Amino acid sequence: MSLDIASSQASAPRNAPPKMTGDKVCVFYGAKQALFDVDLKVEQYSVTSLIGPSGCGKSTFLRSLNRMNDTIDGCRVTGKISLDTDDIYDPSIDVVELRARVGMVFQKPNPFPKSIYENVAYGPRIHGLARTKSDTDEIVHSSLRRAGLWNEVKDRLNEPGTGLSGGQQQRLCIARAIATRPEVLLMDEPCSALDPIATAVIEELIDELRENFTIVIVTHSMQQAARVSQKTAFFHLGKLIEEGKTEDIFTNPKNKQTQDYITGRIG
């Protein structure tokens, strides 16, 4: 299996404290434990990919980073997750504010049934990021540009976002997420519903967004993890098996299970 890991060597991790830190994170759905003592550091301005077979807990971990797990009945998180120095499960934390700082893009594109413009302006409006119409315009335009969608939609900003193609819808969702100026961007298998060409566009976009955002991406495709991420974490059966630089994980895994997975023997 040939892996393209060129991009992961483009920038070495900077010597900065981790943006997000998970410390002995356990997640329970009712009585069932889905995650066991996960310790993981997410470096700033880099892409961290979470890989592993279905049901291994990678999406669960991702959703606990912006507390989207709270919306699931009977879900409980123990351990500590911090964003910079704030414990995000501390009762004093405003979860609404947290989600503005840690944005999320979902597996299936989910534009609101509004116009393209309104989709992107949604976040800035509710968070009061723009005072005037021209401020809003500015945020919408720049977000669409950064999501690489501007040229395709600039003439039809008032048409419904649901009328776009699947890949365009997903980039619209990315534009919508970055319009609230989050610090961290979580992506839950953002390309799994897309064709290879749209996937390539989004992967390129992820690489560009790394300049300004810290990105955590869950993916089923090991090639994708190798292409876009600097750091990779392998989950299996709710446990974090191995984490490290992407090139190390894919060329020289320390753990037998990791090796089996990336060579296609399990999973």
Add this chain to the structure above:
Amino acid sequence: MSTGWLIAIVIGIGAVAYLMAAQKARGLAAAADRSKGEVPHSLPAYHGWFAFILATLPAIALFLVWSFATGFIVEGKITAEVSSRIADPAQASLAVGIVHDAVRALEALGLTGDKVPPTFLALREAASAAQFSISEAGADYMVTLAAEVSNDHAMYRIIGQILVVLASAGGAYFAYRQVRLRLRARNKVERVVLSTLVVASTVAVLTTIGIVLSMLGETIRFFSEVNPLGFFFGTVWDPRFAAAGSGGSEGQFGLIPLLAGTLYIAAVSMLFAVPIGLMSAIYMGEYASPKVRSIVKPLLELLAGIPTIVYGIFALITMGPFLRDLSAALAGGTPFIQAQSVLTAGLVMGVMLIPLVSSLSDDVITAVPRAMRDGSLALGATRSETIRRVILPAALPGIVGALLLTGSRAIGETMIVVLAAGVAAKLTINPLEAMTTITVKIVSQLTGDLEFNSPQTLVAFALGLTLFVVTLGMNIYALYIVRKYREQYE
């Protein structure tokens, strides 16, 4: 042999056909040599059902056609005979009715041949002895005619029954002969099932059309006597009955006060039901835990199961007096809310409509995909922001459709209004006074023993048709809105 027995015999023949055909098919299947590719096409039961259908359906269809056809022939005979003697059509149709009564009396008493009474008077006495009342305006020739007709009846009936039994047996025999290894009985049964379903749905559609047409006929009769302009634009409702000694004046049939009352009361009830119903739907769809939801939702829907007359009683003996006494206490003596008022009816009807609004809207709100909620929450929106800016706009077409359906229900409501808003057809904008609705007036115009030939009763059909058109229009518009925007988030 009565019709019931005839049907039973036909079904019996069908059952025998079923057993025999299935038996034959089973035998064929057992004898088939599968190594030579002889595979039975259908299971024995399908052969059986096919035989049953062939034995019963054509026979029953023949029975129906025969009954109608002979009925027409007999009717034609009576009409021809009567109209050859009586020229005036109204008198003739009266005489035809008397002949029918005479036929019924003869058949019920079993009087045939020599036992037929010689004169009409004798027949009438014999009939009244057996609790049959026949109009006295008959003539002797009618007795002869009635006797002939009842003879014809008996003859046609026996011929018909023989034909039906023959058809049934023939169908059974034909089906039995048909049974072969490769007969596609399964597909044929499938086709019969399909046509049965089509017929069933056609019945519903035809009934609706029939209702409209029957109302249309009476409405046209009404408008031939009363000016449509006076009906649609008149502001006074005063349909005096001729019997009340109004000196030949037929009164005024102004629709406006009734239409205004209908819409006013419906609007007040919607004003009350929509916010409460919608908010409870939002609570149940978005906030309530599954446990709370599983208790509250059935409770709320229980309200929808209460008969409207019970709501009417509640309005009459509790709500109305309460509002009147409350207003008396507030004003210090004289009540400014009447016990029967638009407000009372609107409030109580609103209570009735709450479960309808909340149940329909709840379905629409929970149908908004979870991805929409997650998308909004992940952008850092609160729950109420999510509801206000994403869920409600996405669900709006469905909610509007639900409200229109609720509105047409409110417009068609009768019993609550009779008891809570009164029957006075007034044109007022004060919700504290009594008004009345179209449905209430339809009831009051048709109550009592009446012939449907005066404008006073025919107006009920015009009112009914107007109401039907209004609610039909609302329903069509509601469906249009729901359809047009249904797939917006897919």
